[in-house]
Amino acid sequence: MTPPTVAEHSFSRAIDRATSARPIPGNILRHLPDSRNALETMLEMIRGAQRWVHFENYIIRDDDTGCRFATAWAERARAGVSVRVLYDAFGCWSTSSAFWRELKSYGVDVRPFRPIWTSGPIEALSRDHRKLLVVDGEKAITGGLCIGDEWAGDPRVGRECWRDTMVVVCGPAVAALESGFARMWARAGKPLPEHEAAPPAAEECGPFAVRVVEGFPRQSRIYRAVQLLAAAVTERLWITDAYLVAPPPLYAGLVDAARSGVDVRFLLPGMSDIPIVRLFTRSGYRELLHAGARIFEYRGPMLHAKTLVADHDWARVGSSNLNASSLFGNYELDLIAEHDGGESGGGLTATLATQFLHDMAQSREIVLMARRRLPPRLIVAAHPSHALESTRPSSPVPLPHRRSLRERQAIAAVTLIQAAAGARRMLAGAAAVGFAIIGVALLRFPLTTSAVLAVGALATSALLAGNAVARRRRRRESDVR
Numbered sequence: 001m002t003p004p005t006v007a008e009h010s011f012s013r014a015i016d017r018a019t020s021a022r023p024i025p026g027n028i029l030r031h032l033p034d035s036r037n038a039l040e041t042m043l044e045m046i047r048g049a050q051r052w053v054h055f056e057n058y059i060i061r062d063d064d065t066g067c068r069f070a071t072a073w074a075e076r077a078r079a080g081v082s083v084r085v086l087y088d089a090f091g092c093w094s095t096s097s098a099f100w101r102e103l104k105s106y107g108v109d110v111r112p113f114r115p116i117w118t119s120g121p122i123e124a125l126s127r128d129h130r131k132l133l134v135v136d137g138e139k140a141i142t143g144g145l146c147i148g149d150e151w152a153g154d155p156r157v158g159r160e161c162w163r164d165t166m167v168v169v170c171g172p173a174v175a176a177l178e179s180g181f182a183r184m185w186a187r188a189g190k191p192l193p194e195h196e197a198a199p200p201a202a203e204e205c206g207p208f209a210v211r212v213v214e215g216f217p218r219q220s221r222i223y224r225a226v227q228l229l230a231a232a233v234t235e236r237l238w239i240t241d242a243y244l245v246a247p248p249p250l251y252a253g254l255v256d257a258a259r260s261g262v263d264v265r266f267l268l269p270g271m272s273d274i275p276i277v278r279l280f281t282r283s284g285y286r287e288l289l290h291a292g293a294r295i296f297e298y299r300g301p302m303l304h305a306k307t308l309v310a311d312h313d314w315a316r317v318g319s320s321n322l323n324a325s326s327l328f329g330n331y332e333l334d335l336i337a338e339h340d341g342g343e344s345g346g347g348l349t350a351t352l353a354t355q356f357l358h359d360m361a362q363s364r365e366i367v368l369m370a371r372r373r374l375p376p377r378l379i380v381a382a383h384p385s386h387a388l389e390s391t392r393p394s395s396p397v398p399l400p401h402r403r404s405l406r407e408r409q410a411i412a413a414v415t416l417i418q419a420a421a422g423a424r425r426m427l428a429g430a431a432a433v434g435f436a437i438i439g440v441a442l443l444r445f446p447l448t449t450s451a452v453l454a455v456g457a458l459a460t461s462a463l464l465a466g467n468a469v470a471r472r473r474r475r476r477e478s479d480v481r
Contacts (some may be wrong), residue, residue: 005371007311008147011228011232012338014210014228015225015228015229015336015338016211018221018224018225018228019211019221019222019224019225019336020213020214020219020221020346021176021211021212021213021214021336022211023209023210023211023338024171024173024176024209024210024211024212025148025172025204025208026170026171026172026203026204026205026206026207026208026209026211027169027170027171027172027173027204027205027206027208027209027211027306028168028169028170028171028205028206028208029167029168029169029206029208029210029318029335029337029340029347029348030165030167030170031165031348031351031352031355032141032143032165032166032167032168033162033163033164033165033305035145035151035152035153035161035162035163035164036151036152036153036161036305038141038143038145038151038164038166039065039145039147039151039152041054041141041166041168042133042166043068043069043072044130044352045133045135045139045141046069046072046073046076046133046135047072047076048135049074049076049081049083049136050081050136051081051082051085051136051137052081052082052083052135052136052137052196053073053076053081053082053083053084053133053134053135053141053448054084054132054133054134054135054178054181054185054196055073055083055085055086055132055133055145056085056086056087056128056130056131056132056181056184056185057083057087057088057091057130057131057132057134057147058087058088058091058127058128058129058130058131058146058319059087059088059091059092059146059147059148060085060087060091060092060095060146060147060148061094061095061146061147061148061149062095062098062099063148063149064149064152064314065147065148065149065151065152066095066099066147066148068104068149070099070103070147073085073103073106073108073407074103074106074108077106077107077108078106078107081202081453082109082196083107083108083109084108084110084111085103085109085110085111086111086113086128086181086184086185086188087110087111087112087113087128087271088091088112088113088114088127088128088129089113089114089115089116090114090116090124090127091127091128091129091146091234092112093116094121099195099347100112106115111130111148111185111188111189112188113127113184113187114126114128114188117463120451120463120467121460121463121464121467122467122471123291124463125329126217126330126331127329127331128184128330129319129330129331129332130142130180130184130319130331130332130333131143131144131145131146131166131319131324131333132177132180132181132333134174134178134181134445135175137174137175137178137196137199137200137202138170138174138202138212139168139169139170139174139352140168140169140173140174140177141166141167141168141169142166142167142169142177142318142333142335143164143165143166143167143305143306143317143318143319144164144165144166144242144304144305144306144317144319144320145164145165145166145304150162150273150302151164151304153301160300160301161301161441162301162302162303162304163298163300163301163302163303163305163359164305165240165302165305165306165307165317165352165355167317167348169210169308169335170202170205170206171202171203171204171205171206172201172202172203173200173210173212174201175198175199175200175202176212177212177333178196178197178198178199178203178335179197180212180214182196182197182198183214184331194455203329206262207340207341207347208337208340208348209337209338209339210336210337210345210348211335211338212333212335212339213225213318213333213334213335213336214331214332214333215319215320215326215330215331215332215333215334216331216382217328217329217330217331218328218329220327220328222318222320222326222327222334223247223250223327223328225316225336226250226308226316226322226386227249227250227253229308229310229314230250230253230254230256230257231253231256231257231291231416232310233257233262233310233311234262234311235262235263235311235312236262236263236264236265236309236310236311236312237254237257237262237263237264237265237308237309237310237311238264238265238267238308238352238353238356239254239264239265239266239267239269239307239308239322240266240267240303240305240306240307240308240356241266241268241303241305241306241321241322242268242269242272242302242303242304242306242321242360243272243274243277243281243321243322243323243326244266244268244281244284244321244322244323245277245280245281245284245322245323245324246284246322246323247323247327247328249325249413250322250327251284251287254288254293255288255291255293256291257289257334258291258292258293259291259292261292263294263296264288264291264292264293264294265293265295265296265356265360266293266294266295266296267296267298267303267356267359267360267363268281268296268297268298268303269297269298269302269303269304270297270298270299270300270303270363270364271301271302272302273302276295276433276434276437277323279433280433282378285378286368286378289366289367289368289378290368291297294357294365295365295366296360296363296365297362297363297364297366298359298362298363298367299362299363299364300362303359304317305317306318306320306321306322306334307352307355307356308352309320309349309352309353309356312349313338314336314337314338314349315336315337315340315347315348315349315353316334316335316336316337317334317335317348317352318332318333318334318335319332319333319334320332320334331481335348337349357434359397363397364380365380366378366379366380366427367379367380389477404408
């Protein structure tokens with residue numbers, strides 16, 4: 001592997017500042033692209049814990065898969081291991097209270113993150129969307145996978161597991177993940193004991209450096225990092241995302257990258273558990289395809305992974321989706337690997353690129369079909385085998401210009417302030433669809449829809465009033481002091 005140049009060092013520092021995270025060397029990173037295997041790996045890690053288990057997730061269901069985890073947590077707690085489980089109150093709204101009570105009865109320390117009715121109206125919008133397991137301060141696993149039967153599947157009834165991605169981490173980076181859990185645990189109640197919150201960093205055990213990027217509301221760390229990568233790439237940008245609704249400046253950066261000759265590809269769900277999000281995602285296809293990007297929709301079960309490969313040097317995997325909720329509002333957790341050996345080095349960049357091509361071969365490509373006097377229409381490619389090609393089929397074009405650092409900085413600055421016209425049309429179309437759905441619901445089910453809207457308005461009013469009273473009470477108490 002050739003050493004990074006001065007320009008590459010400068011760009012790396014830009015990523016450091018955007019993410020507030022520096023690369024931590026000396027780790028082993030194991031890529032797990034199979035959800036069922038990832039769940040089994042997590043259960044094995046829990047069962048092998050000797051001192052503590054720190055578990056954080058957006059969704060923990062009380063189905064068969066959730067009960068398997070509950071059994072593993074309870075067994076470790078009975079054995080004297082400190083077991084702490086942090087779940088998001090909104091993500092787990094359908095999980096029964098009895099499930100949590102039973103866990104507590106076995107000695108498991110369980111905490112909800114921001115219960116809906118006791119959080120302020122603004123705070124309630126920012127959810128804990130992280131997925132993390134840390135055991136004994138020595139081994140961790142993170143990515144996009146939640147705890148439920150959707151991710152486990154059931155071969156006995158022909159139910160396939162969702163396609164998701166996790167990464168097992170061993171080495172000094174585990175301490176950074178442990179600290180991230182400690183910060184979130186303290187936001188939900190009493191802090192962790194010091195020996196659990198800040199254990200000594202493990203010794204270097206592998207060749208790979210990784211950034212641990214903690215996403216916080218309004219700090220936009222992954223958002224800024226992806227913008228910089230989209231502005232700087234010269235060869236390829238391959239993105240896998242479950243709920244892609246990119247904000248206008250980021251959407252413009254992706255369009256500009258495709259127009260400049262970069263091999264921009266998107267791997268997106270062919271079916272979604274949130275159909276309205278899929279409609280919003282598809283409304284942005286046309287501008288991307290016109291710019292030269294390639295879009296593939298996965299033909300298997302739900303594609304829930306969130307990964308990115310930029311050139312042959314950068315890779316990202318984690319919990320952040322490329323939409324406003326993840327990028328601006330939620331608490332997220334991602335890993336970014338840099339210069340980890342390229343295609344032949346066996347690092348995260350190579351494994352994610354290989355997985356992308358594997359998933360692409362199981363997908364259908366969306367292309368534009370020319371029509372007379374009408375805008376081009378989106379269709380599925382007639383020959384899905386074209387997806388196996390490493391570059392999009394086209395007439396010969398000059399090799400893309402390799403931009404200087406100054407040029408990349410200028411493009412990055414423009415990307416941050418410019419929104420494409422196609423992005424504005426995408427948002428307008430999404431708003432039109434949303435209002436149309438509300439209108440149809442009011443016409444067909446006037447009483448039910450009116451009741452839902454009324455309850456929502458009253459609940460919002462109650463939350464705002466409660467928040468105002470609480471703020472006034474705190475202000476009076478501070479005045480008295």
